[in-house]
Amino acid sequence: MNDSGADAPLIDFRGATLRLGGRTLWSDFELGVREGEFIAILGPNGAGKTTLLRALLGLQELSAGKVTVAGKKPSRGSSDVGYVPQQKIFDGDLGLRGRDLVALGADGHRFGRPWASNSVREATEAMIRAVGATSYADAPVGNLSGGEQQRLRIAQALMSDPKVLLCDEPLTSLDLRHQEGVLELLDERRRSAGTAVVMVTHEINPILPYVDRIIYLVGGNWAVGTPDEVLTTEQLSNLYGAPVDVLRVRGRVIVVGGGETPEQSHHCGPEMAVAQS
Amino acid sequence: MTNIFDMLQYPFAQHALIAATLIALTCGLVAPFVVMRDMAFAVHGTAELSFPSAVAGLLIASDAVSGALLGSLVVATAFALLGRRRSESNTAIGVVLAFGLGLGVFLLSFYNGFSSAATNILFGSLVSASTRDVMILGVLAVLVVITMVIIFRPLLFASVDPAVAIARGVPVRRLGLIFLLLLALTVTEAAQVVGTLLVLSLAITPAAAARRWTANPIVFTGLSVLFALVAADGGFLLSLALSDTDIKASVLISFVSFAIYLLSFAAERLRRDTRTAGVAAAT
Numbered sequence: 348m349n350d351s352g353a354d355a356p357l358i359d360f361r362g363a364t365l366r367l368g369g370r371t372l373w374s375d376f377e378l379g380v381r382e383g384e385f386i387a388i389l390g391p392n393g394a395g396k397t398t399l400l401r402a403l404l405g406l407q408e409l410s411a412g413k414v415t416v417a418g419k420k421p422s423r424g425s426s427d428v429g430y431v432p433q434q435k436i437f438d439g440d441l442g443l444r445g446r447d448l449v450a451l452g453a454d455g456h457r458f459g460r461p462w463a464s465n466s467v468r469e470a471t472e473a474m475i476r477a478v479g480a481t482s483y484a485d486a487p488v489g490n491l492s493g494g495e496q497q498r499l500r501i502a503q504a505l506m507s508d509p510k511v512l513l514c515d516e517p518l519t520s521l522d523l524r525h526q527e528g529v530l531e532l533l534d535e536r537r538r539s540a541g542t543a544v545v546m547v548t549h550e551i552n553p554i555l556p557y558v559d560r561i562i563y564l565v566g567g568n569w570a571v572g573t574p575d576e577v578l579t580t581e582q583l584s585n586l587y588g589a590p591v592d593v594l595r596v597r598g599r600v601i602v603v604g605g606g607e608t609p610e611q612s613h614h615c616g617p618e619m620a621v622a623q624s
Numbered sequence: 625m626t627n628i629f630d631m632l633q634y635p636f637a638q639h640a641l642i643a644a645t646l647i648a649l650t651c652g653l654v655a656p657f658v659v660m661r662d663m664a665f666a667v668h669g670t671a672e673l674s675f676p677s678a679v680a681g682l683l684i685a686s687d688a689v690s691g692a693l694l695g696s697l698v699v700a701t702a703f704a705l706l707g708r709r710r711s712e713s714n715t716a717i718g719v720v721l722a723f724g725l726g727l728g729v730f731l732l733s734f735y736n737g738f739s740s741a742a743t744n745i746l747f748g749s750l751v752s753a754s755t756r757d758v759m760i761l762g763v764l765a766v767l768v769v770i771t772m773v774i775i776f777r778p779l780l781f782a783s784v785d786p787a788v789a790i791a792r793g794v795p796v797r798r799l800g801l802i803f804l805l806l807l808a809l810t811v812t813e814a815a816q817v818v819g820t821l822l823v824l825s826l827a828i829t830p831a832a833a834a835r836r837w838t839a840n841p842i843v844f845t846g847l848s849v850l851f852a853l854v855a856a857d858g859g860f861l862l863s864l865a866l867s868d869t870d871i872k873a874s875v876l877i878s879f880v881s882f883a884i885y886l887l888s889f890a891a892e893r894l895r896r897d898t899r900t901a902g903v904a905a906a907t
Contacts, residue, residue, distance in 0.1 A: 404791045424793020432787035442656060442835050442844040443784050455781030456792045458774050462842050487839035503788065 355418060356380055357510055357543045358403065362412035365398060371567045372398055375412070378562065378571055380511070383541040385534065387554050390564035396547040397433070399564070400513045403545070404430060417510045424456060429504030429542075431514040437496060439489035445499045446471055446484040452506030470506065478502040478532055494525030501532060505542075512536070514546040518553060526553045533557070551578070552599050578602070631864040639758050640750040640873070644856040646758075646765040647817045648826060650810045652852030653772050655831035656845045657803060660783045664828055666703060666804070669717040670811045671823035673699040675746065676728030678815075683735055688744070689757060692812045693764075699724070700808035704801050748819030748874035750860060757816070764813055768806050779803060780841055817856065818874040825878035826852055829885050836888035851888075855881035 356379030364374040372395030380386055388396045401407035402414055405421035414420075417427040429452075437443070450463045450471040463471065475484045478498045483491055488499065497517055504512055512533070518526045533544050534557050548554055561577045563570045565586040570577050577583075578600050583591040591604040631637050658667055674692040677699075681691015699720065706716035744752065753761075772779075781789040782796040790796050807827075814823045834847035859877030866876070 406791065423791065428791075430788055430791040432791075435787070437784070440659075440835060441784060442660060442831075442839050442841055443780075444839045447780075447839075447841055448785065451777075451781045451785065452788070452792075455777055455785075455789065456794045458778055461773060461776035461845075463777075500788075507792075 357382055357384075357417055358545070359415045360412070361414070363402070363409050363414050364411040365395060365402065365407070366410040367395075367398065373564055373567060373569050376569055380543045380545065382510075382543060383537045384543050384560065385537055385558045386543070386545045386560050386562060387558045388545065388547045388562045388564065389549075389551065390562075391566075394564040394566065396564055397515055399562070400430075400515055400545070400547060403511070403513055404428060426507035427510045429507060429509035429512040431497075431500045431504045431512070431517050433515040434493065434497065434500075434517070434519055436493065437489040437491075439487070441487065441489045443488050444485050445480060445488055445491065445495075446475060448488050448499050449474055449480075449484070449502045449506060452503035474502045474506060475499075478505075492525075493520050494522075494528060497521065497525070497529055498532065501529070505536065508540075509542060511543045511545065514544065516547055516549065518548055518550050523553070526550070530554065530557050551602070555600065574600070628861055628864050631867065635755075636751050636753075637864060639753045639755065640860060641857065642758050643753045643761050644750060644817055644860045644873075644877075645853065646761045647810075647813050648852040648856035649849060650765050650768040651814050651826040651856075652830050652849030653769060653845065654803075654807055654810050655827055655829075655848045655852065656834065656841070657779060657783055658807065658828055659831040659835065660780075661803070663807070664824065665714055665717055667807065667811055667824060667827045669703070669721045670696050670699055670808050671815050671820040671827075672721055673724040674812045674815050675820050676724045676731060678820075679728050679731040679735065683731060689760065689816060692815060693809065696808035696812040697805060700804045701801075704804050744819070746819050746821050747872055748815070748817050748822065750817050750863075750873045753816070761813055761816070764809055768810055771802070771806055775799060775802065776845075818877050822874050822878045825881040826856060829881045830855065833881075833885040833888040836885075836892040851881070851884050855884060 358378065358380035360376050360378040363376040365372045365376075388399060390396055398407055402409060403416055403421050405423045405425065416425070419425070419427070421428070450467055453467045453470060454463055475481055478501060480495065480498050480502060483495055484499075488496060491499070501512075501514075501517070504514075514533070517529055517533075521529065530553060533546070536542050537544050546554070546558075555574055558574060560572060561570075561574055563577050563583070563586060566588075568586045568588075570582055570586055572582075578593050580591065580593045583593055583602065587604075589604065591602060594601040594603065632641070658664065674696045677695020678688040678692035680695065682688045685691070702720060703713055703717055706713065706720070778789070778794045779799050781792070782794050782799045786796050811823055811827055814826045818826055830851035831844070831848040833851050834844050837847055838844050855877055859880040860873045862876045862880065863871060863873035
């Protein structure tokens with residue numbers, strides 16, 4: 348336990364700046380994430396969303412400022428952080444079952460014994476049940492659907508019992524039903540275990556019922572706040588430095604404009620069609 | 625037909641059987657990772673490139689085995705340094721391979737010894753294994769098996785899921801290099817038995833067959849070792865039985881290996897068909 352008290356944020360960015368290849372991704376970034384908070388990172392491609400996750404994983408040093416996770420400087424292999432990477436579909440012929448993938452999250456970094464210990468196997472079984480993957484846990488991972496693989500990846504990331512769960516585009520290539528399934532799973536976890544969830548995403552509308560706050564990154568600028576605070580015409584026009592309209596239609600948020608091409612920043616094709624009809 | 629048991633009284637046959645067993649053990653153990661990491665071309669490349677270094681060993685010290693071992697380690701390191709990404713490394717292997725084969729043939733033109741020594745490099749020479757060769761194979765086998773057991777789980781993680789493995793603190797790059805070196809040793813060993821040209825039949829086929837039966841990584845690896853043993857020992861014993869015909873052991877080993885693959889493939893089809901039939905009947 349972190350003894351600096353319950354108020355100390357799980358993730359703490361202070362004046363964090365990141366420059367990569369001469370380009371400033373974000374500067375003087377400030378953010379404190381509390382236990383059980385659900386945060387979405389939005390923004391166009393190349394704005395540094397994934398890099399922000401990498402900084403939290405200890406894979407990317409900051410150029411200036413500091414960041415802590417659970418009171419410590421992020422370091423590779425920390426069990427405080429769970430990671431669901433950007434989806435890469437497993438090869439159909441891969442010699443690995445769902446339960447093996449999940450178990451690797453607990454002891455895949457340990458040298459010395461080829462198989463998982465009994466306690467890891469029991470914990471794996473329990474985790475598979477918790478994410479509702481029991482019926483397909485024994486199938487080769489490569490034969491599973493995108494949604495099923497994503498559930499197993501989340502189970503894998505939770506095996507180290509992390510305080511913070513980082514997900515990179517976990518909803519991509521999933522249909523609406525599976526998107527909701529994944530979001531409910533993450534939501535349930537943060538409520539029951541207090542795990543903070545930080546998720547990079549392109550999809551605004553599916554996440555709105557779940558997220559507490561949004562981090563919006565655009566070309567070196569950033570904004571943090573509740574969806575109602577950040578997703579406004581004024582705020583986004585400010586961030587993009589160009590006119591952007593945020594429309595609210597039947598409970599959905601539609602972002603129109605926003606730099607070069609709006610599609611680059613959001614999958615708002617269908618939403619725009621709704622707006623026009 | 626010759627009586628196998630009579631033949632096995634001879635030291636050369638005993639040596640050969642031990643050598644085949646050691647090689648099958650190591651090949652069967654690395655084969656699943658060769659398949660998972662999609663390194664068939666690297667196996668092929670290392671095997672073929674042990675040819676020029678074996679010839680060099682033959683020329684300089686009349687010792688093809690040491691030449692091949694040393695050469696394959698150099699080659700494996702070169703692969704690792706030249707290409708980081710998979711597509712890059714495939715290109716790098718192609719580049720080195722083309723040059724290496726030419727070099728091998730070039731060196732061979734300076735060799736005036738037994739011409740069988742040269743064909744042995746290409747097609748294997750199980751029956752010419754000396755006590756010293758078997759000792760070297762034994763030491764290498766112990767080294768490869770111990771290392772593989774120790775790194776098995778992190779290597780599995782790094783092979784199937786590198787992005788998460790890196791985040792979890794697995795030394796993915798270093799494991800890749802270690803595996804490449806183990807592979808080079810194993811492939812060079814295997815080349816002594818089945819020859820550089822047929823190495824794939826022990827370093828890939830057993831795993832491809834094993835995968836038809838299971839997706840459990842441990843069982844998968846176990847079956848792969850078993851199939852490699854059956855192919856290598858079975859093929860060799862078959863060559864003893866057929867010793868009148870002068871068919872090389874390496875040829876029979878590759879036949880047995882492929883037969884196991886075909887059987888496994890057919891068995892998978894059969895099981896799948898009965899399962900779908902069962903589902904159809906149930907609905």
